[in-house]
Amino acid sequence: MKRPIVMFCVLAAICLVVLPFWALQSKGGADASPESTVPKSDQQGLELFQINCGACHTLEAAGTDGKIGPNLDQLLGTGPKTSQAVEGNYGRVLAAVTKGIQGRMPKGLLEGEQAKAVAHFVANNVAYVDSQSSSSSSAPTSP
16 A cells, blocks of 8 residues: 555656756756847847737847747748848848738737837847858859
8 A cells, every 4th residue: 555655756856856957957047048048138029029029020049939920030031141231231121110011910019119129129139140150151162
């Protein structure tokens, strides 16, 4: 009679202590959230993006996986991160947020400083293609 109780206690301990501890160590630590990888200066833009844009758009830095709009990492991060690329993406995102895109994206989602904060966040945190990998992949390889 004592053996089933001991087995139950061991199983309960595993389920209540070991599994949650393992899950936190492997996936759920404090560094798993997008906030830990985004600079402090972009935190407002991150939060605004998650609330207003994340349901439709995928952006790795924001931890969003929307399916309606385009994946912004793929759309905007097509080359290396340069000041020209960041400035161009800032203008593109700001125009899309404030003016909309031909009925596919409504205009006026955010305005003023909030729109600028989202545009700054997206432009600076898109998953740009690494300049080394893009130059090495375009270079011909010899057999």
